[in-house]
Amino acid sequence: MRLFTISLLFLFFFVSNAKAFVKEIAPGVFVHLGKHLDIDEGYDGDICNIGFIVGDDAIAVIDTGGNYLVGNQLRQYITENFKQPIKYVINTHAHLDHVYGNISFDEVVIYGHKNLPKAMQLRANIYERLNEKYQGKVASSSPLVLATKLVEIGQDVDLDLGNRKITLSAYPVAHSEADLTVYDQKTQVLWSGDLVFIERTPSIDGNIHGYIKALQFINELEISQIIPGHGIPSSKEYATQPMLGYLMTLRDDIRQYIDDGKSLEYALEHAVQSEKEKWLLFDIQNERNVNQVYLMMEWE
Numbered sequence: 001m002r003l004f005t006i007s008l009l010f011l012f013f014f015v016s017n018a019k020a021f022v023k024e025i026a027p028g029v030f031v032h033l034g035k036h037l038d039i040d041e042g043y044d045g046d047i048c049n050i051g052f053i054v055g056d057d058a059i060a061v062i063d064t065g066g067n068y069l070v071g072n073q074l075r076q077y078i079t080e081n082f083k084q085p086i087k088y089v090i091n092t093h094a095h096l097d098h099v100y101g102n103i104s105f106d107e108v109v110i111y112g113h114k115n116l117p118k119a120m121q122l123r124a125n126i127y128e129r130l131n132e133k134y135q136g137k138v139a140s141s142s143p144l145v146l147a148t149k150l151v152e153i154g155q156d157v158d159l160d161l162g163n164r165k166i167t168l169s170a171y172p173v174a175h176s177e178a179d180l181t182v183y184d185q186k187t188q189v190l191w192s193g194d195l196v197f198i199e200r201t202p203s204i205d206g207n208i209h210g211y212i213k214a215l216q217f218i219n220e221l222e223i224s225q226i227i228p229g230h231g232i233p234s235s236k237e238y239a240t241q242p243m244l245g246y247l248m249t250l251r252d253d254i255r256q257y258i259d260d261g262k263s264l265e266y267a268l269e270h271a272v273q274s275e276k277e278k279w280l281l282f283d284i285q286n287e288r289n290v291n292q293v294y295l296m297m298e299w300e
């Protein structure tokens with residue numbers, strides 16, 4: 001009987017959690033987990049982590065999803081459950097799955113890395129074609145909305161949400177050229193954007209060396225939990241060690257192949273195979289990474 005009651009409790013917990021749009025992973029820190037789908041595998045705009053932080057006077061939204069439907073869901077959840085206004089939206093970088101929901105918050109001040117507007121505009125053509133291909137009509141109702149408040153590298157910005165400060169930090173080129181993290185001083189939670197992937201194979205759209213440096217920098221911070229761009233929020237070690245393992249193996253393998261005169265084709269077939277079993281969507285993403293990093297490191 002007792003076992004039955006416990007099982008029922010677990011079932012209730014699971015069902016009620018599965019239903020909730022967001023999960024409170026630390027006091028006042030809410031995350032909606034995106035699905036692990038590749039862009040080329042039935043992309044629906046809901047594949048990355050988005051969410052918000054609640055202060056006494058205001059709420060900051062962090063990333064808005066890949067279209068207005070996802071953005072609206074987030075906004076609706078907030079307005080139905082909290083009386084504080086949404087005062088800030090923060091974009092962690094320019095990738096389509098994280099920013100095309102900005103339109104749902106178009107009257108709110110949007111913060112981003114100093115390179116963010118340019119990065120978003122440069123990618124707009126490709127992203128809008130992808131959005132249209134995979135999301136049809138939804139795409140035309142999700143136009144690009146750019147950040148207007150920009151954070152310089154080395155000049156952190158503190159935002160006050162009322163008895164709660166969050167710190168925005170802009171990084172030199174790493175996962176992309178516009179990576180920005182959000183640190184909640186109250187709970188020491190770090191919202192890393194795609195500087196951290198958990199479970200899902202990391203993607204590199206910036207600079208492999210800068211990426212490794214950014215993770216080493218994050219490793220030195222006082223952090224209770226990391227909310228990655230993709231994957232389950234986790235401890236700092238659990239979040240950064242596998243990332244560093246993957247990226248350093250990628251860097252070292254490719255350095256070795258280039259030094260040995262091996263071709264890009266050879267690298268595509270052999271690089272980082274030791275990591276294959278550790279990550280989801282490995283083959284498709286690893287191939288993109290090898291391509292990117294080989295061409296960059298060839299000239300170093």
Ligand SMILES: [Zn+2]
Binds near residue numbers: 048
């Ligand atoms: Zn992403």
